[in-house]
Amino acid sequence: METLALLLDFIVHVDRYLQQFVANYGTGVYALLFAIIFVETGLVVMPFLPGDSLLFIVGAMCGTGLLSLPMALTLLSIAAIAGNQTNYTIGRYFGPKVFQWENSRFFNKKAFDQAHAFYERYGGITIVLARFMPFARTFAPFVAGVAQMTRRKFTLYDVSGGLLWVFGVTLMGYCFGNVPWVQHNLEKIIWGMILLPGVLALYGAWKGRRKTPAQA
Numbered sequence: 001m002e003t004l005a006l007l008l009d010f011i012v013h014v015d016r017y018l019q020q021f022v023a024n025y026g027t028g029v030y031a032l033l034f035a036i037i038f039v040e041t042g043l044v045v046m047p048f049l050p051g052d053s054l055l056f057i058v059g060a061m062c063g064t065g066l067l068s069l070p071m072a073l074t075l076l077s078i079a080a081i082a083g084n085q086t087n088y089t090i091g092r093y094f095g096p097k098v099f100q101w102e103n104s105r106f107f108n109k110k111a112f113d114q115a116h117a118f119y120e121r122y123g124g125i126t127i128v129l130a131r132f133m134p135f136a137r138t139f140a141p142f143v144a145g146v147a148q149m150t151r152r153k154f155t156l157y158d159v160s161g162g163l164l165w166v167f168g169v170t171l172m173g174y175c176f177g178n179v180p181w182v183q184h185n186l187e188k189i190i191w192g193m194i195l196l197p198g199v200l201a202l203y204g205a206w207k208g209r210r211k212t213p214a215q216a
Contacts, residue, residue, distance in 0.1 A: 034079045041083030044142040053190040055169035060177020080162035084141040091145025128161035
């Protein structure tokens with residue numbers, strides 16, 4: 001429970017922790033930022049790390065001169081793209097081994113074929129949109145690997161989605177992160193960045209489920 005409370009405090013007050021880290025370790029903060037983004041996007045068991053809020057705060061810190069904007073954008077883009085590639089590779093390699101294919105009662109060939117077809121048809125937009133959704137951005141590349149989405153197609157949307165996410169959110173923080181109103185309501189904004197995408201995703205899934213019986 002103590003670890004969970006510390007993690008939650010880090011997520012909500014990531015700005016304070018990063019400022020303290022910069023004060024103590026200087027440019028070593030870039031390695032920490034790279035590791036957080038890489039682990040959140042690259043390991044399916046670590047979906048709770050603060051990706052969106054972290055990028056926003058980094059942008060705000062670049063706006064005050066505490067961090068270098070070109071350095072942050074470059075390193076975080078590499079981390080986001082490499083993380084997704086790692087997650088995809090893990091899913092592609094271990095997915096079949098976990099299910100043991102047709103010899104396992106846990107493997108559903110029809111469901112696998114449907115997942116594969118879905119990711120071949122809609123996987124691109126799924127990978128891009130998932131970048132902006134906590135939890136979904138961690139699981140989407142893994143599922144794409146399990147569903148055997150082609151590497152070439154995955155890489156195209158991994159790179160484009162990763163750049164759009166890192167540049168979009170970081171530059172938003174750079175432009176607006178130090179506005180007095182934003183600073184005063186930063187904790188609420190961080191909570192909004194965590195909760196709002198999840199609520200929208202759940203609503204979309206619920207709406208999709210309601211449409212399916214009607215179409216059938």
